Each structure stands twice: as structure tokens, then as C-alpha cells.
Amino acid sequence: MANIISVKDLVEVYSDGTRAVDGISFDVKEGEFFGFLGPNGAGKSTTIKVLTTLLSKTAGQVTVAGIDLDRSPRDIRKVIGVVSQETSLDVDLTGRENLRLQARLQQLHGRAMEERVDELLRLVQLHEVANKLVGRYSGGMRKRLDLASSLVHHPRLLFLDEPTTGLDAQSRSAMWDYLEDLNRKEGITIFLTTQYLEEADKLCRELSIIDHGKIIARGSPSELKEALGGDTITLTLKDGADAALRSKTREILTTIKGVTKVIDGDGGVVAYAKNAGQIIAEIAASLDRSDIHPAFLSMSSPTLDDVFLQQTGRRIRAEELSRRETEPFLM
């Protein structure tokens, strides 16, 4: 299928000199569920702001729905829907009034407008609280209303900037269901940014991992994980900061048959191996012979975090855990 987004060498430099986006290129096919995964400050929101015409780019070429961003941002706005990171609703209006305003600003009139508003309120299951002030909505309800308001004009392409950040588990999985339905049943192309590994893994069929304004890996979640070369064996050392100890440990692991790759990380060493279960005993024994006693030895299927770790030497997970949760889900 044709590309609905095409980005070539996009650069965004802020007035203070920060290179928020540092020369990225990617394409998104029509109908795709595409994701940008990366930690806070990686350049995800900046990219979305440029693609949705809210921020002018420093350099590069961007085409959205076949329309050149430089030539006609107005025409791009007609075919895209945007759910920004901060829920931007009017808290002094009811849910229905918010949607009606949005529909009117998108040039819907009369009966067609009222019908679309009703349809969307039912879609996000807010029809029963439609006449309550948004100020009384929970975080999850606001996010759903924001999603609905981005859909009033039947966009072909929906941008979502961290749509589940700050939501509790239940609201998050509800949001996932809506997005999957929109993509599958309505055929809407989705471009989503997230710092959540699980979200990227579950939803996105195509993924770019972004860090410090650069794309560091791309592919489908399963391709990315398979490229790591097998299962993950994490070995935490008592003195993980000791470079000599780490280096010795790496050396030992590399000699073991089946191990495809060994890198530093997680207060010790991370190894990748086919059939980790069959060699884990041998690893433990070899280390024991060399008088290395790991504090912790575990194996797991590779995650997208391992992909990130391998490229950057850091984990996204650490930042994910430190984020502040969450608002209760009220109905």
C-alpha cells in the first residue's frame, strides 16, 4: 500500500539550540498501526507536533497523505485527527458541548453534526455522562472524550501523543481496545508515540525506537526482538560497577556455546542465547569455576527494552517505573 506519511531527514532545533529531532527518516503505510517508542525527551512529541502542522520544522521533507507539509498545512489538517499529550478539553463545558464545539469548528452543521456527536459519544461510551461537566470527568473519561473529539471529521490518519500516560491499567486497556478497533474496523492509520514497552509491543505492527532525536532501531516488534539473537540471560553482579569483573564475566559467557551476544547492563552483564534453558546450568557452573558468584541470574524472552538496552546501554523500563501513576477510573 501507498505511504501515508513520508519523512526524510527531519531536523528540529529549538531556539535554545537543542536538537530535539536530529535527522530522522521513516515512512508509514496507509492502514498501518505505527509507533514511536522512546523515553521522555527522545523527540517523540516534537516529531508529532511537526507532522501535525503545529510546529514548523528546521529542515527535511515531510509529506502527509500525499500533501507536502510546506505547501499546504491546511489541507493536511483536514485529513488528520490529533490527540495531544495534555488533554485539551474545556472543563467548563459538558462532554456533549465539547464535542459539538469541535464538530462545529470542523464545519459540521445541523443534524449531521448532532448525529456525529451522538455516534462518537456512544463509541467511547460516554453517552450516559454526556451532559456532565468535563471538570467532573476522571482522567480516563477525559482521554476518551479527547479521542472522540479528534474523530469528528472522519480523519484518515490519527496521531496520538502518549495516549495512555497517566492512565490507570483499566483505562489504558480500554484505550487500547478503541485504538485497535479504529485501525481494524475503520481502516484509520494510527501513528502513536509511547514510552511504554508493553503498549508498543501489543499495539504496533511497525515500530521505530527513538532516542536523543535519532531512530535507533526499526521493524515490527517481533522482528526487533528476534534480531537480538534469542532469549535474554540477565546476570547481576554483587559489584556491578567493577569493570574488570564485568569484562571477565563477559569473556566467560562468550566462550559458552549458544551465546550469541554479551553486553553490559543492569548492574552486571546481559547475554543473548538460543535455548537459554539448556545452557543456563553450564553458565552457572563456568562462573563458579572462575570464582564469580552472581547475585542474581535470570532468563526471559527478549523484550523491546532489550532492544533499547542493546542500542543505548540504558533501559526504558527504569524511567517507566519512576513515572507517577495515576488517576482512578471512575464511571
Add this chain to the structure above:
Amino acid sequence: MSLLYDVESLLERYLRKLVRNPTLLATNLVTPLLFLFLFSQLLQNLKVFPGVSGSYLEYLAPGIIILNAMVGATLSGVSVVNDLNSGFLSKMLLTQVSRPAILLGRMLTDVLVVLLQSVITIVVAVAMGVTIASGIPGVLVILVTVTFFELALSGIFLAIGMRSRKTETISAIGNVVFFPLIFVSSAMFPSSFFPVWAQDISKYNPVSYASNVARGLVQGGLSWSTLVSGYGVIAFIAIVTIAATLYQFRKVIS
């Protein structure tokens, strides 16, 4: 066509917001009325200021009507700051809304608020015993004057609000700049009563020009020169502030 529809949609939004935040509206309304009551009572023994005919209440009332324009002008600025910071403005800019409608909807809302405030002030003043010499046509001209003065002043707050993105800046300017401007003008006290330096300020103070127009209509005997110079000053301020507003707005939407 789209412009009218968009202005109407946004006007509806702002009016709903006002109705749902009655304290904001009440505060705006109370300040001028409070001034009217307080000063007309406190200074009632100074029945006639030197060089002024009639009662002090009659002198004060037109100045208070003009004060409504100044109080109302801050509303636009606060609203645009809130919309900028909440992301609502970005959300509007992503729609097909006609860009001028965003400003026009807001300005029209404030005009309606200031008209309501001014009508209430006039009714209260009349109830307190003020007679408006120029009658109903005069009241209409007073309302037009207040409206234009408000529009001219609101441009200051729209421009500053879009630049600073802080409501604090707006209330600071409202207090630090506007109150001295009101007191050191002919709005509440005859300038002839002031020391020379204050007379000089009052002479060039736009608030004096607007007040003199309203006063001429309340007390009777509005001269063409007062009317023309009053509207001239208002038009001059309007051109400057609207230009500043459009300049800032273009920066925000691009």
C-alpha cells in the same frame, strides 16, 4: 459564511463559560458599582467641586461607566492565556476554524459583558438620582463609547497575554497601570483639583478623553471637540493595540 458560523460557535462557548463561572462576572461587575457607592457617599459633602456644576454623584457616574471598559478589557487576555496554556488553542488551530474567528469570538463576548455591566451601572446611577441630560440617544452613544474603549484596551491584554502566557502579568498590569490611570484622570475627580503634575498627566490620559465624552452626555453640553478628540484617542489606541494583537496572533498560529 464559515467566519460567522465559527464566531457564533465560539461566542456560545465563551458565554457558557461565563455563566458557569458567575464569580468572575460578579467581581467584574462589583468593582465599578462599589466605586460608585463608596465615592459618592464618602465625598457627598463636597457637593460641588471647584469649577464643576451639579452634584458629585452626577460628576462621578460617567467616569464609573468608563471604568467598566477598563475592568472588562482584562477578560480577553486571561481567556487567551488559559487557552494557550491548556492546549485548547492548539486544538482549535488543528480544526478548520477560520483564524480571525478565534479573536473575534473572544472580543464579541467581552463587548457583550461590558455592555451588560454598563447598562447595570447606568440603571443603578439613575436609581441613585442621576439624570441623563441627553436622554435615550445619549445612553446609546455612551454605550457605543464604552464598547469602543473596551475593544481598544482589550488589544493590550490580548497582545501581552499571548506574549507572556501568564495571567499574573495581566492582573499585574490591570492593577499597577490601570488604577493610577483611572485616578489620575478626569474619570472620578475634576483635574482642576489636582496638583500641576497630575493635571498634566490627566490632560493626556486616554481615560480622561473617554470620560469627558460620557460626562458631556450625562450632564449635557457635549461639545463636538470633546466628542471628536475622545473618539480620535480611542481610535489611535485601537490601531496600536489591534496591530500588536494581530502581530502576536500571527506568531502564535504560525
